[in-house]
């Protein structure tokens with residue numbers, strides 16, 4: 001059995017080189033995912049329910065800056081489940097599930113990420129040989145970003161423009177072997193490497209991939225929805241967007257991911273705020289806990305409420321995802337647009353809010369929040385990436401807007417799907433809804449705003465669910481969180497409410513008072529509420545947020561681990577750009593020490609034994 005960090009034991013990741021981080025990540029990942037394989041063998045996890053197990057590992061301290069094996073579970077396997085026919089699933093899923101092959105998901109190119117109908121990689125069918133010819137016609141056609149592709153994966157799902165009989169049929173997915181399973185060398189016609197250092201997720205090994213007339217069997221096109229017959233005849237899918245299914249799944253999973261990161265960040269900041277004493281409320285008194293300042297409560301408490309709101313929302317979205325997918329299996333596509341719009345909206349809103357809240361948690365901790373040892377900068381780097389990947393937030397909100405506008409236009413002619421039924425009520429009240437400073441009144445106000453601007457998603461609090469399953473004391477606190485979350489956003493979006501609802505100045509003033517009262521009411525339970533997230537110190541990995549409150553001792557212990565305290569200068573800086581973006585990006589990528597060698601030693605020492613089940 002491998003020891004967790006046999007080479008770099010005791011040296012925090014921040015002090016490892018780019019190459020050492022990758023080697024460390026491979027070592028930690030094969031140890032971590034050997035556990036998943038053990039759980040498979042014991043029947044404790046299966047292909048259809050491994051989300052929580054893998055999610056727990058990917059959010060854990062062992063893989064705190066991502067994993068080169070993450071995309072294998074997050075997109076490679078779900079894409080096979082979602083887009084391969086039964087015969088293809090029988091061939092590929094068992095090997096993917098026991099990790100005898102490691103996959104990635106290659107859709108984005110140097111030149112295109114959002115506009116996927118503009119992707120340039122081509123897959124041209126050759127009926128004479130019953131093969132597809134994959135080709136990257138330009139540098140901008142190179143796949144760029146796929147997680148794990150740099151030095152780790154030997155297969156990947158590639159999204160390419162399908163050509164057969166001289167006609168283009170748009171983007172489709174193909175499963176493609178990119179490296180030799182024995183030697184791990186790139187196969188002939190494959191140009192592959194890693195893209196270089198990033199703001200965060202530097203253990204993910206994001207890669208680039210170019211094809212030079214690379215041939216694959218016809219049966220490597222994923223054919224659950226659309227097919228190409230042996231003679232080159234194209235059979236189209238029931239719905240052109242069924243091929244986009246893998247992205248919908250990941251957007252749903254990202255909402256759960258945000259709950260984990262937001263809970264961690266606000267636990268760290270709230271506990272630190274209970275330990276940290278700074279300045280006096282009254283001259284001559286002892287310095288007070290910074291958690292007693294209303295300004296600190298304003299910074300932090302809405303994040304506690306948001307973590308609960310996002311968790312309830314994520315669970316509801318997961319239920320909707322499964323409901324709609326069961327209907328898709330039966331051929332009922334009616335709710336697919338609603339699921340797409342929901343997944344877009346909630347991925348965009350939860351990632352943007354979480355990134356803002358995590359940054360606010362860092363700022364609430366003063367200088368100590370800026371230390372890597374606090375874990376807040378690392379957490380920010382992880383969540384801010386989610387605002388971009390799996391669909392850039394602006395673009396996804398536009399997709400939701402498109403769905404809401406279409407729904408509004410069909411308001412009188414079409415039955416509304418569950419999540420937009422409120423539009424009928426808001427319309428019926430002809431926007432003259434009376435205002436009340438209650439949770440229900442605020443939600444109704446936002447429904448009216450949404451009705452008017454048709455781009456606000458509404459907030460669907462599960463208050464009833466709480467009243468059935470919690471004690472009166474807990475219900476009171478949870479109601480305080482609901483109140484806080486609603487009054488916070490009512491005050492944040494006051495301009496919309498003033499524009500579109502009859503809220504009066506007097507009611508705004510009482511709303512403000514109510515907000516501060518709620519902060520005060522929540523104060524006694526603030527630490528208890530973050531303790532309730534039940535995040536162990538090993539998960540938080542933070543000098544500021546440890547359960548025992550020994551903040552200063554931990555800060556000093558961590559500082560003494562810096563090699564700078566043991567020896568003189570380290571590090572150097574990188575060159576700057578001259579405006580030739582794609583060529584410069586590729587040149588910079590090639591500077592990565594990982595690309596200096598065709599196969600990193602960790603393949604033969606760790607990855608290959610892991611894939612062969614010998615670990």
Ligand SMILES: CCCCCCCC/C=C\CCCCC/C=C/C(=O)SCCNC(=O)CCNC(=O)[C@H](O)C(C)(C)COP(=O)(O)OP(=O)(O)OC[C@H]1O[C@@H](n2cnc3c(N)ncnc32)[C@H](O)[C@@H]1OP(=O)(O)O
Pocket residue numbers: 050051052054055056058073074078105107108113114115116117147241242244245247248250253254257336337340388389390391392395399402403406
């Ligand atoms: C399982 C284990 C999990 C463990 C947990 C792990 C924890 C870690 C969690 C997360 C880590 C995630 C790591 C992810 C790494 C990143 C991967 C990537 O980034 S992969 C690449 C992602 N790329 C994108 O998302 C591209 C974004 N662009 C698009 O999606 C599309 O271009 C578009 C913006 C939607 C536009 O598409 P298109 O031009 O084709 O459409 P339009 O012409 O605009 O027409 C829109 C109509 O099409 C419908 N539509 C669009 N998309 C979909 C869809 N996905 N599903 C259904 N319908 C769709 C839309 O409704 C419109 O319909 P109409 O209005 O015409 O009726």
Ligand SMILES: Cc1cc2nc3c(=O)[nH]c(=O)nc-3n(C[C@H](O)[C@H](O)[C@H](O)COP(=O)(O)OP(=O)(O)OC[C@H]3O[C@@H](n4cnc5c(N)ncnc54)[C@H](O)[C@@H]3O)c2cc1C
Pocket residue numbers: 071105106107108111112113114115144145146147201206385388389390391392394395398
């Ligand atoms: C950490 C990380 C991991 C990733 N992993 C993967 C992976 O494993 N596999 C993969 O295939 N991809 C991956 N990606 C790529 C990711 O999916 C793309 O970065 C994302 O889709 C955005 O595309 P882009 O970067 O080309 O930006 P662009 O599409 O060029 O967008 C740039 C900006 O232009 C604006 N914009 C673009 N289109 C519009 C529009 N229609 N309306 C208004 N504004 C617009 C937006 O402000 C946007 O931010 C990853 C990205 C990151 C950051």
